[in-house]
Amino acid sequence: MFKKEYVFYGSHADKVQALVSKFSNFSGSTLFRRNVDVLLFAPIVGFLFGKMSEVDKSKNRSTKIFIEQMIREDLRIRFNYQIITLLDKKNIIDDDKRIDSTFRNIEQEEAESELRRYNEYILGGVDILWEKLIEPAKLEQDYLNNLYDFLDAINDRYNETLTNDSVMDLYTLARR
Amino acid sequence: MQEKRSIEIDQKVVNRLMKKIILLEKRNIKTKELGYGQIVKKIKTIIEEEVECY
Amino acid sequence: MLLKSIRIINFRQFINETEIEFSIDERKNVSIILGENGSGKTSFAQAFTWCLYGKTDFKDSSMLNKVVETNMLPGDEECVRVDIELIHDSKEYNISRTQTYKKTQNGKIGSLPTSFHIAEKIKGQQEFLKNPELEMKQILPKELAGYFFLNGEHIEKLNKELKKGKSQEFAIAVENLLGLKAFLEAFDHFNPSKKHSVIGSYNSQYDGNSNKEISVLRDEIQNFQERINRINKRLPEIENEIELGEENCDDLEATIRENEKSADYQKRRDGLNIKIEYNKNSIEDETAVLLKNFNIVGLSFLSKSLINDALEYLASEKIVDKGIPEIHERTIDFLIKRGYCICGTDIKFGNSAYSNLNDTLEYIPPKSIGTIVNNFVIQCGELAKTPETFFETFETQFSHIRSYENEIEEYVSEIEKISELLEGMKDIGVYQSQLSYKKGKIKKLEDEKEKLLKNLGALEENLSRKESSLRDLALKDEINARVEIYKAYSQEIYDSLTEYYKHEEAEVRELLQNSINDIFRKIYEGGMSISVDEKYRIKVLVDEVKGFSSEIETSTAQSTSVIFAFIAGIIKLAKDFSVEESIDHELLSASEPYPLVMDAPLSNFDRRRIKTVCDTLPKAAEQVIIFIKDTDGDIAEEHMGSIIGKRYEFIKINEVETYIVTR
Numbered sequence: 001m002f003k004k005e006y007v008f009y010g011s012h013a014d015k016v017q018a019l020v021s022k023f024s025n026f027s028g029s030t031l032f033r034r035n036v037d038v039l040l041f042a043p044i045v046g047f048l049f050g051k052m053s054e055v056d057k058s059k060n061r062s063t064k065i066f067i068e069q070m071i072r073e074d075l076r077i078r079f080n081y082q083i084i085t086l087l088d089k090k091n092i093i094d095d096d097k098r099i100d101s102t103f104r105n106i107e108q109e110e111a112e113s114e115l116r117r118y119n120e121y122i123l124g125g126v127d128i129l130w131e132k133l134i135e136p137a138k139l140e141q142d143y144l145n146n147l148y149d150f151l152d153a154i155n156d157r158y159n160e161t162l163t164n165d166s167v168m169d170l171y172t173l174a175r176r
Numbered sequence: 177m178q179e180k181r182s183i184e185i186d187q188k189v190v191n192r193l194m195k196k197i198i199l200l201e202k203r204n205i206k207t208k209e210l211g212y213g214q215i216v217k218k219i220k221t222i223i224e225e226e227v228e229c230y
Numbered sequence: 231m232l233l234k235s236i237r238i239i240n241f242r243q244f245i246n247e248t249e250i251e252f253s254i255d256e257r258k259n260v261s262i263i264l265g266e267n268g269s270g271k272t273s274f275a276q277a278f279t280w281c282l283y284g285k286t287d288f289k290d291s292s293m294l295n296k297v298v299e300t301n302m303l304p305g306d307e308e309c310v311r312v313d314i315e316l317i318h319d320s321k322e323y324n325i326s327r328t329q330t331y332k333k334t335q336n337g338k339i340g341s342l343p344t345s346f347h348i349a350e351k352i353k354g355q356q357e358f359l360k361n362p363e364l365e366m367k368q369i370l371p372k373e374l375a376g377y378f379f380l381n382g383e384h385i386e387k388l389n390k391e392l393k394k395g396k397s398q399e400f401a402i403a404v405e406n407l408l409g410l411k412a413f414l415e416a417f418d419h420f421n422p423s424k425k426h427s428v429i430g431s432y433n434s435q436y437d438g439n440s441n442k443e444i445s446v447l448r449d450e451i452q453n454f455q456e457r458i459n460r461i462n463k464r465l466p467e468i469e470n471e472i473e474l475g476e477e478n479c480d481d482l483e484a485t486i487r488e489n490e491k492s493a494d495y496q497k498r499r500d501g502l503n504i505k506i507e508y509n510k511n512s513i514e515d516e517t518a519v520l521l522k523n524f525n526i527v528g529l530s531f532l533s534k535s536l537i538n539d540a541l542e543y544l545a546s547e548k549i550v551d552k553g554i555p556e557i558h559e560r561t562i563d564f565l566i567k568r569g570y571c572i573c574g575t576d577i578k579f580g581n582s583a584y585s586n587l588n589d590t591l592e593y594i595p596p597k598s599i600g601t602i603v604n605n606f607v608i609q610c611g612e613l614a615k616t617p618e619t620f621f622e623t624f625e626t627q628f629s630h631i632r633s634y635e636n637e638i639e640e641y642v643s644e645i646e647k648i649s650e651l652l653e654g655m656k657d658i659g660v661y662q663s664q665l666s667y668k669k670g671k672i673k674k675l676e677d678e679k680e681k682l683l684k685n686l687g688a689l690e691e692n693l694s695r696k697e698s699s700l701r702d703l704a705l706k707d708e709i710n711a712r713v714e715i716y717k718a719y720s721q722e723i724y725d726s727l728t729e730y731y732k733h734e735e736a737e738v739r740e741l742l743q744n745s746i747n748d749i750f751r752k753i754y755e756g757g758m759s760i761s762v763d764e765k766y767r768i769k770v771l772v773d774e775v776k777g778f779s780s781e782i783e784t785s786t787a788q789s790t791s792v793i794f795a796f797i798a799g800i801i802k803l804a805k806d807f808s809v810e811e812s813i814d815h816e817l818l819s820a821s822e823p824y825p826l827v828m829d830a831p832l833s834n835f836d837r838r839r840i841k842t843v844c845d846t847l848p849k850a851a852e853q854v855i856i857f858i859k860d861t862d863g864d865i866a867e868e869h870m871g872s873i874i875g876k877r878y879e880f881i882k883i884n885e886v887e888t889y890i891v892t893r
Contacts, residue, residue: 024514024517026514026517026518027518028517028518028519028521029518030521031521031524033521033522033525040529041528041529041532045532047536048536076529079606079609079613080533083533083536083537084536086540086543086544086606087539087543102606103602103603103606104592104602141635144520144628144631147521148625148628151524152621154532155621158534159531159534159535159621166538167534167537167614168611168614168615170538170542170545171607171611171614185718185722190722190723190726191726193719194723198413198416198727201411201413201415202412203368204415205373205412205415206367206368206369206370207364207367207368208367209367212419212426215415216419216426216427216431219419219420220716223716223719224712226719227719
């Protein structure tokens with residue numbers, strides 16, 4: 001389902017480019033290494049912040065992810081889809097439906113709406129990332145600060161109480 | 177180029193000199209004491225003295 | 231001049247001592263001496279000239295009386311002596327000449343040089359004058375004497391001249407007697423065309439070039455002076471500049487010393503820069519690591535809560551596994567295709583078995599999700615294993631970075647402070663380069679000063695040399711200036727004398743002519759006149775018809791008369807000039823009246839003329855001493871008797887003996 005070239009369009013293309021651009025003049029001074037990394041982070045971010053954005057084809061700008069990379073990261077891309085879909089109570093109210101969307105329909109080409117939904121999370125995540133990391137940055141060190149603040153906020157909100165152990169317990173539980 | 181200087185000649189001096197010189201000449205005519213050069217020298221002395229005197 | 235007496239001792243025919251006193255009476259101013267021809271009149275006249283001048287016209291050079299000479303024995307000495315007493319310039323003189331004659335052993339007569347003395351009578355005492363010859367010249371120069379002591383020969387000479395029309399003697403007579411000669415002498419001495427005359431010598435003294443040289447020198451001197459002035463102006467300027475410069479250098483050096491701290495500051499700043507660099511690098515490195523880590527682990531971190539929720543959900547919601555184990559879609563398809571189930575139930579499209587079986591398809595592989603879910607759960611589990619220290623690590627790394635950044639900020643601010651300080655201090659380097667620049671300038675100034683001083687020395691030396699040259703030239707020029715003045719005066723004198731002379735001479739000539747004619751006419755009546763031209767040629771003119779005059783040949787009497795008239799005329803004129811009242815002829819008045827001593831051949835004249843002569847002559851001269859032939863004595867007596875003061879007679883004994891006796 002995901003093993004094809006992915007293209008960011010319009011403003012999202014700009015934002016993605018910004019996210020992978022060097023904010024300083026040393027190598028390694030990019031927040032995200034590759035477009036595909038953005039693709040991996042974006043849906044999680046978009047889902048955590050509940051942001052969904054439509055494709056912006058208004059401008060004729062685009063930036064893509066080559067199929068080789070898509071194939072390489074397919075597992076994770078798929079995982080992201082699954083986890084988001086599984087938990088997306090807002091958009092798929094019905095549990096069974098959700099489970100189906102998560103696990104069953106994944107191979108089917110007809111799951112266009114699911115893909116669209118997922119894509120909107122991706123784009124939403126791009127927007128969030130850009131909004132949080134890039135936009136407010138004025139100086140070099142702001143990028144890293146923004147990233148820290150971003151992570152810190154997430155940590156506060158979601159991960160505070162989580163420990164590896166507690167998650168592992170759940171894991172054990174989840175596995176018959 | 178010599179400046180043409182106007183030299184003031186005091187006529188009284190000239191007259192005095194004339195007398196002196198003629199007297200000298202008269203004397204010398206008699207005495208024949210002084211030769212030409214000597215008389216000339218003497219006359220010049222008389223003139224120069226007279227001119228230089230106040 | 232007046233002759234008082236004459237004493238003759240053994241002079242020619244005048245044996246032994248003979249003395250004659252002359253009349254010096256104003257009125258009776260004639261002294262006559264009678265004597266026959268050959269009686270010694272000439273000799274007597276010669277006695278005068280011998281006494282005064284040591285010369286005679288005699289062929290025989292021995293003056294000694296022959297009788298005396300004869301009577302001398304070998305070895306004997308005899309003297310010839312003539313004494314003359316005269317008054318000249320109000321002074322009384324006794325002039326004597328003596329000559330000693332000696333008879334040698336062989337009877338020859340030899341004479342010693344004459345001894346000549348002049349004694350002046352002062353207060354009754356006789357004072358011998360040191361240089362009698364010179365004194366004699368003053369009293370009566372020989373040349374002049376010729377005009378007063380007129381003997382027959384002299385008159386003859388004059389006569390001849392007159393006939394020939396030569397006038398030299400007359401001219402000379404006038405020149406001499408009337409003081410004109412002095413002028414002529416003066417002209418000669420002033421004559422500009424003569425190189426060594428007064429004016430001539432001034433001309434050669436005068437150096438016209440020096441004026442040009444002087445202006446060149448003056449320009450040079452001015453130029454040197456200007457250059458010297460410029461140097462003297464510049465030198466204190468240099469001093470000032472050097473002083474200022476040295477002050478500046480002192481300040482700079484002080485500042486440099488003060489600011490040597492800046493080196494430390496610089497050092498510190500450099501150190502800080504290094505630290506900053508280090509920190510920057512660290513930041514870069516750590517940022518890179520951090521971001522790499524983020525990119526790798528961050529996703530898991532972000533996903534953690536979702537994983538947690540997902541697991542929770544999956545753990546809690548036992549997803550009913552409606553699947554049948556080991557039953558695959560292919561089984562169902564087979565059964566549907568067979569048409570009857572394993573239990574034997576018919577499967578027909580649309581029946582319950584068929585729809586049940588179709589439904590089952592949903593839950594059995596490949597459509598069963600259990601595997602997928604399981605896989606998903608495993609994946610979750612995997613991802614959950616990510617180090618939970620991600621954020622901690624991130625935080626630590628981040629704080630490292632932040633602290634580096636903070637340090638950088640600190641360093642930067644310190645650097646700023648240092649830079650500010652350094653700004654104030656500037657760079658020692660700047661100061662030092664300023665210092666060396668200023669020192670260089672000072673050195674240049676000092677070099678300039680040295681050069682200028684050297685120049686100054688040379689210029690001053692040159693200047694003083696030029697100035698001394700100028701002084702020499704100026705002196706020359708001053709001399710020139712004076713020479714010009716002298717020359718001007720000389721020229722003026724010359725011109726004035728010329729003027730005067732011309733004027734005077736013309737006047738004198740006219741006076742002379744008149745004087746002569748007065749006498750001539752008196753002596754020689756006859757409608758004749760004498761003219762004296764500017765060359766003193768005497769012409770006898772007949773002025774019979776008015777306006778017409780021509781020369782006539784002169785007879786002896788006539789010529790004698792002319793001569794008389796001429797001489798008398800001159801003498802008279804000289805006498806007139808000697809009178810102090812004639813201020814007009816001031817310069818000519820140097821001559822004094824001279825006596826007239828003449829051989830008067832009265833017999834040349836006829837009676838009538840004799841009278842005139844006798845009348846005229848004495849009036850012409852102050853003193854008249856005449857020798858006349860004894861035969862003329864009566865005539866003389868007759869005509870001049872009243873004015874004859876002294877009378878003498880030559881008594882001729884023989885050829886060699888004459889006595890003079892008073893009459």
